[in-house]
Amino acid sequence: MSAQIINGKQISETIRSEIRAEVDRLKEKGLRPGLVVILVGEDPASQVYVRNKAKACEDLGFYSEVVRIPADTTQDQLLALIDKYNADAAIHGILVQLPLPKHIHEKAVIDAIAVAKDVDGFHPISVGNLMIGDDALLPCTPSGCVELLKRTGNSPAGKHVVVIGRSNIVGKPVSMLLLRENATVTMCHSKTPNLPEMARQADILVVAVGVAKLVKHDWVKPGAVVIDVGMNRLPDGKLCGDVDYDDVADTASWITPVPGGVGPMTITMLMSNTLKAAKIASGLN
Numbered sequence: 001m002s003a004q005i006i007n008g009k010q011i012s013e014t015i016r017s018e019i020r021a022e023v024d025r026l027k028e029k030g031l032r033p034g035l036v037v038i039l040v041g042e043d044p045a046s047q048v049y050v051r052n053k054a055k056a057c058e059d060l061g062f063y064s065e066v067v068r069i070p071a072d073t074t075q076d077q078l079l080a081l082i083d084k085y086n087a088d089a090a091i092h093g094i095l096v097q098l099p100l101p102k103h104i105h106e107k108a109v110i111d112a113i114a115v116a117k118d119v120d121g122f123h124p125i126s127v128g129n130l131m132i133g134d135d136a137l138l139p140c141t142p143s144g145c146v147e148l149l150k151r152t153g154n155s156p157a158g159k160h161v162v163v164i165g166r167s168n169i170v171g172k173p174v175s176m177l178l179l180r181e182n183a184t185v186t187m188c189h190s191k192t193p194n195l196p197e198m199a200r201q202a203d204i205l206v207v208a209v210g211v212a213k214l215v216k217h218d219w220v221k222p223g224a225v226v227i228d229v230g231m232n233r234l235p236d237g238k239l240c241g242d243v244d245y246d247d248v249a250d251t252a253s254w255i256t257p258v259p260g261g262v263g264p265m266t267i268t269m270l271m272s273n274t275l276k277a278a279k280i281a282s283g284l285n
């Protein structure tokens, strides 16, 4: 039997209509959520993401600014720009598109963003809030994964989740979030001996390693739910995940496609965070 598809695009649309309704309601009270996206340099992949984020803002009735600055912008210039938006009352969320040019320290930039406007959830205080359980701004891709599970009736509570990958952006925070959702979480990575055997223990398998089609059917327990966070560009220009979808589809019970799975949810959760930040900042509900 073939796995059911976790349609991230469709679930995204559902959540976006919920957000749209809230934005319409808040506009009557005089609040319009605002997001600024800062793009340093001309990385073509980043250009696409930034355009998608701006489109999402427009579609949901957010105020948005996109700031494109040259690759040779100094770190101090970028920090000054962040300071300006930290102080801008029309802006509730600040996103600096990563990766940054080599001469700019990512950490210095993330640390400079006001925690209240940290819609990526990358600031050390946001990371601390995630661990402690203070429900402030949660990182977008991890919360997107949890939404996909909940909205397909695959609640992680009581399940054994195996996460492959331990990045600060996905692996670590998604593990922490799933733990908060009462899953039992095993974190695996490139130095874990016998990855396939570990993966096979999972009721829910989350893969975020950046290796195209790494996960095959013998990594998956029959009936498991598979969340593929991978985004690999193949030589032919096509996008593919970290899971070999065709190989795994007959073993899993549910699976996210790439594209159309986790990706659209990342942008939707960014919108959700911006709305949340705007509500907190204004005191409106």
Ligand SMILES: Nc1nc(=O)c2c([nH]1)NC[C@@H]1CN(c3ccc(C(=O)N[C@@H](CCC(=O)O)C(=O)O)cc3)C=[N+]21
Pocket (backbone or CB within 6 Å): 048, 049, 052, 095, 096, 097, 098, 099, 120, 140, 231, 239, 258, 259, 260, 261, 262, 263, 264, 265, 266, 267
């Ligand atoms: N500060 C920061 N925050 C980010 O959240 C961030 C970032 N920097 N840098 C780059 C990565 C990447 N990222 C994606 C978001 C959505 C899709 C997405 O919507 N993907 C579509 C397909 C898009 C396509 O076809 O190219 C999908 O999976 O269906 C992809 C990638 C956010 N990122």
